[in-house]
Amino acid sequence: MTEIVLPNDTNGLGNLMGGRLLHMMDKCAAISAQRHANCVCVTAAVDSVEFNAPIFQNEIIVAESQVNRVFSSSMEVELNVWAENPRKQTRRKCNRAFFTFVALNNEGRPQQAPPVHPETDKEKARYDHAAKRREMRLLLAGRLPLEEAQHIKADVQAAMATHHGGGEQ
Ligand SMILES: CC(C)(COP(=O)(O)OP(=O)(O)OC[C@H]1O[C@@H](n2cnc3c(N)ncnc32)[C@H](O)[C@@H]1OP(=O)(O)O)[C@@H](O)C(=O)NCCC(=O)NCCS
Numbered sequence: 698m699t700e701i702v703l704p705n706d707t708n709g710l711g712n713l714m715g716g717r718l719l720h721m722m723d724k725c726a727a728i729s730a731q732r733h734a735n736c737v738c739v740t741a742a743v744d745s746v747e748f749n750a751p752i753f754q755n756e757i758i759v760a761e762s763q764v765n766r767v768f769s770s771s772m773e774v775e776l777n778v779w780a781e782n783p784r785k786q787t788r789r790k791c792n793r794a795f796f797t798f799v800a801l802n803n804e805g806r807p808q809q810a811p812p813v814h815p816e817t818d819k820e821k822a823r824y825d826h827a828a829k830r831r832e833m834r835l836l837l838a839g840r841l842p843l844e845e846a847q848h849i850k851a852d853v854q855a856a857m858a859t860h861h862g863g864g865e866q
Contacts, residue, residue, distance in 0.1 A: 698721065698724070698725045698728075698758075698759075698760045699757055699758065699759050699760075700721055700757070700758045700760075701755065701756075701757055701758075702752060702753065702754050702755060702756050702757075702758060703754070704754060706754075707754050710751075711753060711754045712751040712752060712753055712754075713751070713752040713753070713754075713756075713758070715748055718748075718752070718758070718778065718792065719743070719746070719794075721758065721760055722760055722762075722776045722778065722792070722794060722796070723740055723743075723796065725760040725761075725762045725776060726740070726762045726774040726776050726796040726798065727740070727798065728762070729762040729763055729764050729774050730764060730772055730774055730796075730798035730800070733764045733767075733772065733810065733811065733813075734767075734772070734798075734800040734810040734811065735811075736800050736801060736802070736808065736810075737800075737801050738772075738798040738799060738800050738801065738810075739798065739799055739801060740796060740797070740798060741771060741797045741798065741799045742796070742797040742834055742838065743794060743795070743796050743797075744794070744795050744797075744830070744834050745793070745794055745795050745830070746792070746793075746794040747792060747793050747794065748791070748792055749790070749791055749792060749793075750780070750789060750790070750791045751791075752778075752780040752791055753780070753782075756780045756781060756782050757780070757781040757782075757783060758778060758779075758780060758781075759778065759779045759780075759781055759788070760776060760777070760778045761776070761777050761778075761779075762774050762775065762776045762777075762796075763775055763823075764813055765795075765813070765820075765823040765824060765826075765827040766813050766815075766823070766824045766827035766828065766831075767810045767811065767812050767813050768831060769807075769809055769810075770799050770800050770801075770807035770808055770809055770810060771797050771798065771799045771800075771807075771810075771831075772797070772798050772799075772800070772810055772813075773795055773796070773797055773827040773830065773831060774795070774796045774797075774798055775793070775794075775795055775796075775823060776792070776793065776794045776795070776796060777790065777792070777793050778790075778791050778792035778793070779791060795830060797831075797834065828848055829848040829849070829852070832846045832847070832848050832849050833846075833849065836849070
């Protein structure tokens with residue numbers, strides 16, 4: 698999705714307001730989710746939102762999203778945002794976030810979404826990392842007991858083994 702930053706979108710500094718950008722990111726992510734699942738999908742969670750660089754008035758926002766992985770009814774959609782300055786012909790990375798969307802049936806209840814089949818190395822990495830991030834967000838949301846967080850437990854054990862091994866050298 699592309700959009701131009703107009704005066705009404707900015708704060709007192711002339712920079713794009715975060716809420717405006719989140720609105721656009723949510724819409725972009727919703728399009729990815731709904732094109733993938735072929736049904737209505739709603740935002741269940743947004744995490745790891747990073748506002749790394751301001752976007753200025755008259756710049757062009759470029760938002761790109763993809764479905765990283767489908768779990769059952771939920772899916773992780775990754776959002777990346779760049780700002781383009783047409784006069785200077787520059788493009789810089791400004792934001793990233795992960796949205797969780799849930800596919801709904803006609804009664805508004807969660808339904809299974811089709812799986813993602815990653816092909817490239819980048820897609821495979823995104824697919825693998827999505828499972829860890831899901832565990833973390835479900836843990837923080839109080840929807841997953843720590844004992845069942847397999848990826849997190851494995852990472853902690855690996856880190857402890859490395860630390861322990863390093864200490865013996
Ligand atoms: C999202 C929603 C449909 C989930 O309903 P629910 O009764 O909790 O359904 P379930 O417990 O069956 O969960 C459904 C899926 O959502 C996921 N989910 C629910 N809350 C989540 C959260 N906070 N973070 C990540 N995933 C979440 C579950 O893990 C489950 O995923 P899975 O099917 O892939 O395993 C419901 O909470 C809702 O309608 N929320 C409002 C959505 C909305 O209006 N969005 C716009 C906000 S302005």
